[in-house]
Amino acid sequence: MTGTALLFLELFLTFFVIGLFTIGGGYAMLSLIQTEIVVRHGWLTESNFTDIVAISQMTPGPIGINCATYVGYDVVSAASGSPALGVLGSFTTTFALVLPSFIIMLMLVKFYAKFHNDKIFGGVMGWLRPAVIGLIGAAAVILVLNTAWDGVPLFSRPEISVVKENFPDWKSWVLLGTAFICSFKFKVNPILIILAGGVAGLLIY
Amino acid sequence: MERADVSLKDLFLVFAKVGAFTIGGGYAMISIIQEEVSRRGWLSDDEMPDIVALSQSAPGLLAVNISIFTGYRLRGVKGSIVATVGAVLPSFITILLIAALFGNFKDNPVVIRIFKGMRPVVIALIAVPMIRMAEKVNHDWTKWTVSVLSLVLVAFLKVSPIYVLAVIIACGTAFYYWREHR
Numbered sequence: 001m002t003g004t005a006l007l008f009l010e011l012f013l014t015f016f017v018i019g020l021f022t023i024g025g026g027y028a029m030l031s032l033i034q035t036e037i038v039v040r041h042g043w044l045t046e047s048n049f050t051d052i053v054a055i056s057q058m059t060p061g062p063i064g065i066n067c068a069t070y071v072g073y074d075v076v077s078a079a080s081g082s083p084a085l086g087v088l089g090s091f092t093t094t095f096a097l098v099l100p101s102f103i104i105m106l107m108l109v110k111f112y113a114k115f116h117n118d119k120i121f122g123g124v125m126g127w128l129r130p131a132v133i134g135l136i137g138a139a140a141v142i143l144v145l146n147t148a149w150d151g152v153p154l155f156s157r158p159e160i161s162v163v164k165e166n167f168p169d170w171k172s173w174v175l176l177g178t179a180f181i182c183s184f185k186f187k188v189n190p191i192l193i194i195l196a197g198g199v200a201g202l203l204i205y
Numbered sequence: 206m207e208r209a210d211v212s213l214k215d216l217f218l219v220f221a222k223v224g225a226f227t228i229g230g231g232y233a234m235i236s237i238i239q240e241e242v243s244r245r246g247w248l249s250d251d252e253m254p255d256i257v258a259l260s261q262s263a264p265g266l267l268a269v270n271i272s273i274f275t276g277y278r279l280r281g282v283k284g285s286i287v288a289t290v291g292a293v294l295p296s297f298i299t300i301l302l303i304a305a306l307f308g309n310f311k312d313n314p315v316v317i318r319i320f321k322g323m324r325p326v327v328i329a330l331i332a333v334p335m336i337r338m339a340e341k342v343n344h345d346w347t348k349w350t351v352s353v354l355s356l357v358l359v360a361f362l363k364v365s366p367i368y369v370l371a372v373i374i375a376c377g378t379a380f381y382y383w384r385e386h387r
Contacts, residue, residue, distance in 0.1 A: 023264050023367045055311050060228050061296025062268035069300040101265030105273040124377035129254040130348040134355030136335040139232040141360035143328045172325040179329035190236040190330050191226045201322015
């Protein structure tokens with residue numbers, strides 16, 4: 001039992017550090033999780049992890065959260081043989097992953113509220129806004145080109161496999177174009193558009 | 206700047222909805238948040254670029270950071286907790302179901318077809334709020350240059366977005382500090 005308690009503590013610390021050092025979004029986080037869980041601790045095998053990454057990309061929700069939840073369940077239920085403890089493992093990893101964001105974001109929001117009308121802060125925000133627009137555009141382009149950035153090279157790490165089937169054929173482009181017109185011109189609810197995309201996929205593929 | 210009229214229950218439900226339909230990363234979340242949050246009059250459209258900018262500058266996941274920020278803006282610390290739990294819970298439940306019961310989920314042909322249809326649609330939903338933000342924010346060619354430059358750097362030259370933001374924060378702070386104190 002003490003072994004399991006120690007595993008929980010180790011998982012908590014590992015995912016807290018991953019949350020703290022993830023700079024540059026979900027894909028950078030996957031690399032960190034892989035380095036820590038597969039390479040350093042050996043809690044999961046490479047092929048286990050590859051499956052988890054594929055499922056994390058296919059399910060709704062932030063990819064880093066999906067991956068952390070899955071890893072927490074797999075590692076603990078494999079070590080203890082109990083699915084119930086696995087659920088607790090998921091909770092531990094997900095909570096630990098979000099906690100650093102929480103602390104830092106709360107400080108940042110307070111900073112934002114205080115310096116909202118400051119000339120220097122306002123000046124910098126004036127340039128951050130157009131840059132962020134570029135970053136959002138880049139996210140779309142990256143999804144079309146099927147390439148993912150690797151984040152900040154804080155740690156050396158192995159390559160990550162990414163689902164590379166965003167655009168299998170011309171039908172994908174028709175779907176993209178139709179969705180764009182529905183959203184941009186007719187302001188259709190985005191959730192409705194996503195659901196319609198799923199139904200369309202089921203019908204045409 | 207808090208909004209007492211926004212109930213924590215509504216905040217939770219809206220973010221659970223956002224979490225459940227976020228496919229393809231934090232940026233895909235923006236259009237859904239804008240639809241759900243602006244329509245209710247909780248935040249103005251002008252605040253969205255600021256929220257994304259600060260959320261991307263902090264460590265962690267963009268989707269989580271956006272939830273924390275928006276929740277805090279509406280109902281303080283309590284709101285940030287409720288919004289984050291709401292955004293994370295659908296993922297958590299979905300993944301647990303798959304991990305415990307449907308290990309072969311990713312090879313299911315029906316699932317594969319549904320996601321083949323959803324992925325291109327999500328890309329359109331990332332592009333639309335970008336264009337709407339650009340219409341509001343980019344008033345002159347200098348701002349357009351910054352947008353295009355950061356897009357090219359990140360998408361084609363594979364520079365990490367954090368470097369783009371760090372350079373702007375550093376240079377901008379130095380420049381405006383110099384202008385205020387010379």
